[in-house]
Amino acid sequence: MKKTFFSLCLATVSLLNLTDSFAQKGKLYTFPIGVESYTYRASFPKNVIATLDTIKALGITDMEGGAPKGYTEAEFKKLCDERGIKISATGGGYEELAKDPMPAINKAKALGASFIMCAWIPHQKANFNLENAKKAVEDFNRIGKTMKENGITFCYHNHGYEFHPYEDGTLYDYIVKNTNPQYVSFEMDILWTQHGGADPVALLKKYGNRYKLMHLKDLKKGVKGDLTGGTPPENDVVLGDGQVNIPEILRLAKKAGVKHYYIEDESNKEYEQMPKSIAYLKSLKE
Incomplete structure (x- = not known):
């Protein structure tokens, strides 16, 4: 990890005073700052300690992720605990x-996590179909039942390819409607929802409390999405700079009872973009 990046991160955090509580009167974003560990996929393999210190310096206290290579779940949890970071999913x-x-x-229990998310359903690229969806529904209901019996909540994380048209909706609608709410919840990735041609706001209005987790990320303006479930990293921009209606999404997510919000920066400029994304969230008013 480059020292200049870490220094820049610390300096930016100091200026923004991001360790202040988000739960201030009139603030829209009132939850602990969360991060998806994939944001630091390039840093964790190089130096786990330094990466966690960077995350702590940003004021982040909530994480979705697993133990990096070379660490047990207990060892990684201890390092996070020492920095005030909870692994919730x-x-x-x-x-x-x-x-x-x-x-x-x-593994989830060893990490102290209450949620397990699955972020991909196997399928032929750009050809997610009804048979894939039916198989996922069957598997998700069974997986979710076992998880509930063991005190864990199962969530499916969308990637955009699920929004192929089906009947009067999409295959995503099919999955939501045919999974048992007792066993299967959802994590909305707002970039992939937008990229797949769906409307995150409309889905939150439609399915409300089925959503328990959320990935906060923004899609570059002018980018036209598709059903591949993929887009170049340069299309992942600072929160508020893209085409996703983040303020309205957060309003509805709070109303729906979303439990955890994780910033996920899939760009290759995470050290530059993360402080700006956090500052944007802090600036939002009701």
Whole structure:
């Protein structure tokens, strides 16, 4: 990790005083600052301690992620605990969860996480279809039931390809409507929702409390989305600089009872963009 990046991060944080509580009267964003650990995918393999120190310096106290390579869940949790960072959610691959959810459940418990999210349904690229959706519904209901029985909430994280038209809606609608609300909840990734041609605001109005987690990220203005579930990293911009209606999304997410919000910066400029994204959230008013 480059020292100049860390110094820039610390200087920016100091100027913005981002460690202040977000729960101020009139503030729209009143929840602990969260981050998806994938944001620092380039940094964690180089220096886990320095990366966690950077996250702490930003005032972040909530994380979605798992133990980096070379660390056990207990070891990573200890490092996070020492910095006041709670790991509230972690992830699991579709195949591993479908085969047996218990290893992922045990890892989540060791991390102190209450949620496990799955971020991808196997399918042919740009050709997500009804059979994929039906299989996912069957697997998600079974996985979610096992997780609930073990004190964990299962969430599916959308990636945009699910918004293929189906009947009077989309295949995403099919998944939401056919999964059992007792066992399956959702994590809305607002960039991928927008990129897939859906409206995050409309979905929050439609499905409300099915959403428990949220990825906060913004899509560059002028970018036209598609159903591939992919876009170049340069299209991931500072929150508030893109085309996603973040203030209205946050208003509705609060109303729906979303529990955790994680900034996920998939650009290659996370050290530059993260402080700006946090400052943007802090600036939002009711």
